Amino acid sequence: MNESHDGGKLITSPQNPYVRDLVALRKDGNVRRERQAFLLEGRRGVLTALELAHTKIGEVIVCEKILGEDAELNERLAARGAPVVRVSKDVFKKIADVETPQGVAAVVRMPEWTFEDLLKPAEPLFVVACGIQDPGNLGTLIRTAEACGATGLVTLEHTADPFNAKVVRSTAGGLLALPIVRHSTGKFLKLAEENRVRLAAACAHDGVSFRAFDWKRRPLGLCIGSEAHGLSDEILAAKPERVTIPLRGKAESLNAAVSASVLLFEAQR
Numbered sequence: 001m002n003e004s005h006d007g008g009k010l011i012t013s014p015q016n017p018y019v020r021d022l023v024a025l026r027k028d029g030n031v032r033r034e035r036q037a038f039l040l041e042g043r044r045g046v047l048t049a050l051e052l053a054h055t056k057i058g059e060v061i062v063c064e065k066i067l068g069e070d071a072e073l074n075e076r077l078a079a080r081g082a083p084v085v086r087v088s089k090d091v092f093k094k095i096a097d098v099e100t101p102q103g104v105a106a107v108v109r110m111p112e113w114t115f116e117d118l119l120k121p122a123e124p125l126f127v128v129a130c131g132i133q134d135p136g137n138l139g140t141l142i143r144t145a146e147a148c149g150a151t152g153l154v155t156l157e158h159t160a161d162p163f164n165a166k167v168v169r170s171t172a173g174g175l176l177a178l179p180i181v182r183h184s185t186g187k188f189l190k191l192a193e194e195n196r197v198r199l200a201a202a203c204a205h206d207g208v209s210f211r212a213f214d215w216k217r218r219p220l221g222l223c224i225g226s227e228a229h230g231l232s233d234e235i236l237a238a239k240p241e242r243v244t245i246p247l248r249g250k251a252e253s254l255n256a257a258v259s260a261s262v263l264l265f266e267a268q269r
Helices: 017-027 029-035 043-051 071-080 089-095 115-119 135-147 165-171 185-194 233-237 256-268
Strands: 037-041 057-062 084-086 104-109 125-130 152-155 180-182 198-202 220-225 241-244
Touching: 017 029, 017 037, 017 089, 017 104, 029 037, 037 043, 037 165, 043 057, 043 071, 043 104, 043 165, 115 152, 115 180, 125 135, 125 256, 135 152, 135 165, 135 256, 185 233, 198 233, 198 256, 220 256
Parallel strands: 057 084, 125 152, 125 220, 152 180, 198 220, 198 241
Antiparallel strands: 037 104, 057 104
């Protein structure tokens, strides 16, 4: 159901079937995969989606009572020609994933990337999320990877859904700019071997110090393990080069996203 921004009917009932569909899209990973779309919430993320030419937008949902007058957003909407659905405050609060929503969201088609897309730029450096289950950690990892100029992200089994509402929100739009592909560990290792990708494994101990590590030889895939279990036996059996961040305090290890941030910015330095 699409409504025009200028004269479209206002949706006021939280029980409207269209509203229920949006809630399902936000909450249910199976629905997202079936539709190959996700709900992008928040002004910054929607502005990013409108700015990126490759992003396919189904519609933009706006609650003017919450959003207020937004000249920049209106200008981007007009330039893009994106359909707009106007909803009441109660409806938007039902759609939203946060207690204090910003009054704008969009239905966005999942970008279609391939493993080869990660290797196209000069000197490819990408991240491999090996079972990172916390959505906040994965969102931070995506945001950091995009910010430091990584060429993409591979998510392996047991990793959180990149299009989970919390992940999407914490990436601040980086999710749309960074190529992301999902593979099984076996498939990924096969692709890495075929494309002569060098693998580096972030390890708490027994690796080369991150400052002494040779980051220059590319393509390079930086493997980041799960918060609880680290890297899988299957990844370690591939004999990646081990890299470690020496710690001076009493902490045994760093948060997965923090470790990745330190390593990625060192690699790009």
